Amino acid sequence: MALLEARGLTIRFGGHAAVDGVDLDVARGCVTGLIGPNGAGKTTIFNAITGLQEVNRGTLMLDGRDITQESPRRRARLGIARTFQQLEVFGSLSTRENILVAAEIRRRWARDLRADPDHDADVILDRVGLRAVADDRADTLPTGLARLCELGRALAARPRLLLLDEPASGLSDRETARFAELLRSLVAEGTAVLLVEHDVGLVMDVSESVNVLDYGTVLAVGTPAEVRQDQAVLDAYLGDGSTRARHAPVRVRETDRGAEQPARRVHVPPAVPMLELRDVTAAYGKIEVLHGIDLALPRGAVVALLGPNGAGKSTTLKVASGQIAPRSGCIHLGGRHVNGAAGHALTRVGLCAIPEGRGVFPNLTVRENLVMATYAGFSLGPIEERTYAFFPRLEPRRSQLAGTLSGGEQQMLAMARALVTDPVALLLDEMSMGLAPLVVDELYGLVADVARSGVSILVVEQFAHIVLGVADFAVVMVQGRITAAGRPTDIQAGLSSAYLGANA
Numbered sequence: 001m002a003l004l005e006a007r008g009l010t011i012r013f014g015g016h017a018a019v020d021g022v023d024l025d026v027a028r029g030c031v032t033g034l035i036g037p038n039g040a041g042k043t044t045i046f047n048a049i050t051g052l053q054e055v056n057r058g059t060l061m062l063d064g065r066d067i068t069q070e071s072p073r074r075r076a077r078l079g080i081a082r083t084f085q086q087l088e089v090f091g092s093l094s095t096r097e098n099i100l101v102a103a104e105i106r107r108r109w110a111r112d113l114r115a116d117p118d119h120d121a122d123v124i125l126d127r128v129g130l131r132a133v134a135d136d137r138a139d140t141l142p143t144g145l146a147r148l149c150e151l152g153r154a155l156a157a158r159p160r161l162l163l164l165d166e167p168a169s170g171l172s173d174r175e176t177a178r179f180a181e182l183l184r185s186l187v188a189e190g191t192a193v194l195l196v197e198h199d200v201g202l203v204m205d206v207s208e209s210v211n212v213l214d215y216g217t218v219l220a221v222g223t224p225a226e227v228r229q230d231q232a233v234l235d236a237y238l239g240d241g242s243t244r245a246r247h248a249p250v251r252v253r254e255t256d257r258g259a260e261q262p263a264r265r266v267h268v269p270p271a272v273p274m275l276e277l278r279d280v281t282a283a284y285g286k287i288e289v290l291h292g293i294d295l296a297l298p299r300g301a302v303v304a305l306l307g308p309n310g311a312g313k314s315t316t317l318k319v320a321s322g323q324i325a326p327r328s329g330c331i332h333l334g335g336r337h338v339n340g341a342a343g344h345a346l347t348r349v350g351l352c353a354i355p356e357g358r359g360v361f362p363n364l365t366v367r368e369n370l371v372m373a374t375y376a377g378f379s380l381g382p383i384e385e386r387t388y389a390f391f392p393r394l395e396p397r398r399s400q401l402a403g404t405l406s407g408g409e410q411q412m413l414a415m416a417r418a419l420v421t422d423p424v425a426l427l428l429d430e431m432s433m434g435l436a437p438l439v440v441d442e443l444y445g446l447v448a449d450v451a452r453s454g455v456s457i458l459v460v461e462q463f464a465h466i467v468l469g470v471a472d473f474a475v476v477m478v479q480g481r482i483t484a485a486g487r488p489t490d491i492q493a494g495l496s497s498a499y500l501g502a503n504a
């Protein structure tokens with residue numbers, strides 16, 4: 001008997017069944033994979049298992065006991081722990097304190113007087129590899145490490161069933177390999193792990209069996225090898241690598257603008273870089289994190305900014321987009337010195353930045369989020385049309401609150417909002433985070449198209465191999481400095497060395 005057995009699980013939102021008669025087994029001592037396109041119902045299933053979401057029909061059995069009507073708290077005490085797709089850490093606490101709080105809580109409810117939460121926290125810090133950032137505030141951790149912090153917190157409850165919702169997104173290739181080792185050691189101790197992850201390589205590598213979900217139903221279940229060869233799975237989720245050619249390019253630049261034209265746009269002679277950072281340093285408080293960055297973003301080019309977690313990539317984007325002022329050095333947009341210009345002023349001249357995994361207003365509907373883009377002087381009709389042409393999933397959800405969209409659907413909305421406003425320069429942070437492989441493939445095809453139409457694009461991406469396929473130039477950053485720059489082919493050799501792990 002599997003530790004967790006779900007039978008006929010059905011969850012409706014309005015008239016729409018997000019999960020529709022799902023059977024799912026999660027066995028002890030192994031990793032069970034749960035994959036599927038964005039909006040397939042994966043996170044909703046997690047919510048149902050943990051009791052955050054009521055089910056309309058079906059049963060959930062844990063260790064032979066019916067838990068369908070149990071409270072979330074009770075289920076946690078029975079040994080179910082999870083991580084969240086949209087990170088949930090206590091930002092103002094340190095990494096260690098985040099884990100310690102969970103260990104203290106467990107000691108109390110388990111009435112385990114022999115437990116030593118301090119000791120537990122230390123063991124877990126080492127186990128998840130966060131010793132070096134134990135005293136850092138959780139809200140200063142790069143996404144990948146914050147996810148490990150969340151995992152550490154889940155482990156402090158000593159779960160029998162661990163539900164992981166995209167734990168590896170934001171991890172570099174090398175960190176992902178280390179994470180796979182951690183999963184193996186957890187299941188070797190008997191823990192049952194249910195893993196939702198768009199990094200299919202990881203899922204196939206660590207899972208004993210894989211369930212593929214599509215439109216709320218189980219499309220396939222089997223060993224990784226079986227699932228990988230399943231034609232329906234290839235069509236719905238994995239693709240065969242030729243999707244880019246199949247999809248007609250969406251020409252974002254050929255837009256019919258609304259009546260009111262936006263304010264001045266940047267016009268640059270071809271030889272001048274669209275965006276340039278010269279000897280830029282930046283600091284958080286007293287700690288300098290960028291130490292003299294030189295970076296040029298040519299017109300109509302895609303530049304990939306690569307490097308391990310904590311290298312300073314996101315900070316570089318924040319400085320370039322006016323969210324953080326540089327401590328010294330110069331920033332030029334279209335040949336003009338723009339240090340100190342506020343983010344919104346830069347937006348008005350055509351610079352658009354999408355922050356890592358964020359950027360939608362959760363309490364507005366999809367359509368209202370798109371209305372926000374009309375303030376830049378575009379009319380809603382064409383914006384909606386182009387958004388739904390590229391992301392058809394969003395069209396039937398136009399009246400849904402953005403905060404209730406699936407993780408990937410939110411990312412699509414953030415991307416759409418940026419792409420449809422006809423930017424001259426786009427700064428993309430971890431664009432692939434949370435998106436299904438087919439969508440990532442299509443999105444990078446779109447990025448290449450957008451660049452060809454004259455937009456300059458700077459991309460931060462943990463999956464070096466994806467972005468190098470479309471980049472014209474690549475820059476590698478380590479510890480706040482640029483250590484290599486050139487054509488992708490030139491820097492590829494250096495990439496497989498220390499910084500990004502062997503399979504970058």
Ligand SMILES: Nc1ncnc2c1ncn2[C@@H]1O[C@H](COP(=O)(O)OP(=O)(O)OP(=O)(O)O)[C@@H](O)[C@H]1O
Nearest residue numbers: 013018038039040041042043044404405406407408
């Ligand atoms: N409260 C809600 N109201 C309406 N629809 C909802 C609500 N919550 C989720 N949905 C819809 O249910 C579907 C399943 O969402 P879910 O978050 O489970 O997808 P997912 O498989 O986790 O996708 P992703 O890979 O993008 O995270 C989505 O289409 C989503 O928009």
Ligand SMILES: [Mg+2]
Nearest residue numbers: 043085406407
């Ligand atoms: Mg999800």
